[in-house]
Amino acid sequence: MHIVITGGAGFLGVRLARTLLASGNLSVAGRAAVPVSRITLVDRAAPPADLVDDPRIRAVVGDLNALLAEGVTVNRVVNPLDSLIFHLAAAVSGECEADFDLGMRSNLQATASLLAHCRTLASTPTVVFASSLAVFGNSPEQPLPGVIDDRTLPTPQSSYGIQKFIGEQLVADYGRKGFIGARNVRLMTVSVRPGKPNGAASSFLSGMIREPLAGLRASCPVAPDTPVALSSPGRTIAGLIRAAEASDGDWGARTAINLPALATTPHDMAQALRRVAGADVAGLIDWLPDPAISRLVTSWPATVDAARARALGLLPDPDFDGIVTAFLRENPLTKSRLHA
DSSP states (O other), X not given: OEEEEETTTSHHHHHHHHHHHHHOEEOOTTSOOEEOOEEEEEESSOOOXXXXXXXXXXXXESOHHHHHTTGGXXXXXXXXXXXXXXXXXXXXXXXXXXXXXHHIIIIIXXXXXXXXXXXXXXXXXXXXEEEEGGGOOOBTTBOOOSSEETTSOOOOOSHHHHHHHHHHHXXXXXXXXXXXXXXXXXXXXXXXXXXXXXXXXXXXXXXXXXXXXXXXXXXEOSOTTOOEEEEOHHHHHHHHHHHHHXXXXXXXXXXXXXXXXXXXXXXXXXXXXXXXXXXXXXXXXXXXXXXXXXXXXXXXXXXXXXXXXXXXXXXXXXXXXXXXXXXXXXXXXXXXXXXX
């Protein structure tokens, strides 16, 4: 089986690739499991060297739009042997608000170009599109219901949310026409992400845990009691893979499914950090309001009924303490600093 991961050098792309390589075999769209023979990672940055050392990994470094515009050389990215594409590449929420053209180019045009190329293939690849909870947005004119479910009307309140929702519709229509196997998956905010902060408005929901565990101060730009919907990295990857595996009958409608979410608040996250790592670590969080970030974050829903995902066997994280504990287990450098 040949697999493509756009955004393959990013945190989720790398973790997804490692998970697929470790499993060795994968079933796609309900068919019998077959060996994972090649994974192509497409990104503007190079993936980690140890990942590239695996003979099953091929890295294609460059801008996705530019690569897809190369005509005859486009098979460097997607070729007729590829049977599964995870489309994770995207500019994130804060970046899209700051630079409208970047979001349109990276999120909308790149998705349209990728789907158009899939249409030219002799095969019919399954495309797992990573959408976002940001397709839902609260506004005075059209308030969100208290609980979001798979049939709730998306009402994005950001350029990023709009671009992701348009992407969902494109994927669904290409699936309706039989050009691809369509799998739209709405990701929750992923916490705790390792590495450096990114341009997402929700980046602080990792930073307020990650930085204190490394002995650094971190700020939370929203009110402590702000409700948020989170998912651990492990549960997020499990959702993406399950979307690829599900048969058409099990998947159901081509519309997007919401992945399960843990409903919590920054205050409760800080208390979990205190319980797991101690008061000194939790004391490194500064509560510094940022109206621009707060406006975006508070427009997103915090309570999600993920019935379709639940029917596929996917469940939310039971608590945030376990997420912090897992992050420490998976990041020994952070743990060593904690106990230094």
